[in-house]
Amino acid sequence: MSKKFTGPKGTRDFLPYHMETRDRIVEMIKEVFKLYGCYPWDGPAFEYLETLTRKSGEEVSNEIYVFKDKSGRELGLRFELTASIARMIASNPSLKKPIKGFSIGKVWRYENPQQGRYREFLQMDADIFGANNMLCEVELLDMAKNILGRIGFDDYCIQLNNRKILAAQVRCAGIDQEKELDVFRALDKLNKIGPGGVRQEFLNRGMSEKAYEDCMRYIITRGTNQQKIDEMRGLLAKDEKGIEGLNELSQILGYAKEISLDKRIMVDYTLVRGLDYYTGPIFEIQIGKGEQVGSIAGGGRYDQLIELFGGTPTPAVGISFGIERIIDLVESNPVLSERYKGNPPLLLVIYLSPELSGHAFRITEAVRQAGLSADIDLAMRSFKKQIQYANEKGYPYVLFVGEDEIRNDSYGLKDMKTGEQEVLRIERVIERLKAVGRPA
C-alpha cells in the first residue's frame, strides 16, 4: 500500500453493510412500483448528445458528461432517466397505451458535490404514457406516499404547481415570452431569498423593476390551496391556458382527497423545476422542510416530449426519486438506520478442528439447500476464534461440529443471544432456524 487511490470527485464506494441498506430500500421501492402495475424498463447509460439535450434546459445540459467515441460521434452520459425512456416510447409506437413503467439506474451530473449532491447517483423513475388525465399525476403521487410511508418517513410535503400557470402569469404580466425562463428562475428563489432577492434577480437578468412588480402581483403565497387557486383564477381570468392549469390543479387535489393525500400537498406558485420539457403539472417532494438534502423526488407532465423524439403525440407524466438522498436521510436517522441495516447470515457452522471442516461444510450446504443463509469459517481458525468471530459479527446462531456430534449425528445449536444450546439432528436444526423467520 504505497500509493493511495481515491474515487473520482463526487463518487462514492458502497461497503457491504452500507450496500445492504441500499439494496433493501431499492427493493422496497420496486415492490411499490409493481403494486401499481408498472413494468420495468431501461435504456442505455449513454445516448447521443442531442437526445439528452433535447428540451432539457440549459443548466442541466451544462452538467452532462460529454465524450466522443472512436468514430467521432458525440455522446453523453445520461443525467436523468426520462430522455431514454421517452425516446424508447417514441420508437415503439405499438405499445398498448396507457402504459406504466419504472426504471432504475445510475445517472451522472458534472456539478460541484456537497451534501445530498453527487456526480454519480441512483435514480428511480415511474412514468405513465398515453393518458392525459390528472388521475395519472395523483397515481404517481400515491406511489410516493406509499414508498415514503413504507420506508418510515411520516413528515413529508408535496409542492405542486403547473407550467401552464407559470406561462400565463408571464403573459398576463406583459413580459416578453423570451424572458419567460428568466422569470421562472428568479421566482423559483422566492422562498429562499425573499422578495428583495427576487427583485435583484430580475435586475441581474436584465429585466425592469416594473417587470418585477408586475410579476409579483401574480404570486400568491398565503392561504389554503383552495384559496390560492380561487384567487389565481381571478388574476388569470382572461387567460384560457392559465385557467386550464388551475383546473388541473383542482382535479389533482380532488383525486388526492379521495386517498387522503390532499393534506400533504401545498400549491406553490414559485415551484419551477429546471427541465424545460414540462408542459403541465409539476411537483417536488421534500422530507420535513427539505433542510437536510433538498427534494427527494420530483416530476411532472411532459406531453410534447414523445413528439419531439419523432413519435406520435403521446401524453406523458413521470416522477423521479433520488435514492442517494433517501438513503442519506435513512442513515442519518437512528431508528431508520437500525431498521435497514444489513444482517449477517443466520448461522455459522463451527468445526472443532480443521479435520472436521469437510463434514462441517456438508452440514453448511444442507442448511443452505433449505433456503437459510449459513456460513462456515474459511480461514481454518481455531475453535475459539470461530466462536469469537461469530459473536463479533453478530451471527444469531452457531452450530458445533465435533467428534461426538458426528458420531451421534446430532449437533449443538446455540442461540448466541441467550446462550441456550440444544443438541439436534440436522433436520430439526433446519426446522428450528426456519421458525426464526428472520430475513436472510
Add this chain to the structure above:
RNA sequence: GUGGGCGUAGCUCAGUUGGUUAGAGCAUCAGACUGUGGCUCUGAGGGUCGCGGGUUCGAAUCCCGUCGUCCACCCCA
C-alpha cells in the same frame, strides 16, 4: 464555473514560538485461552503527515500550486 473552511494510521483526533526516531483511543491481527463468545491483560502490523514545489542548517508546522473533502452560490435527486 465562483467564493470560503478543512486534509496527520482503517476511524476520531493530539502534535508547544519550525528542532532528534510523529503519538493516543477505537478498530484490525496474534497470544494468554487446544470443546463454548461478550470481560481483562500482553504484543504486533499499519504513516514518504493528501500530492508537488519553495523558504530554512532543519518543515506535519511557514509560503505557492495542485488534488480531495465540506459549506455557500448555481441548480437539483
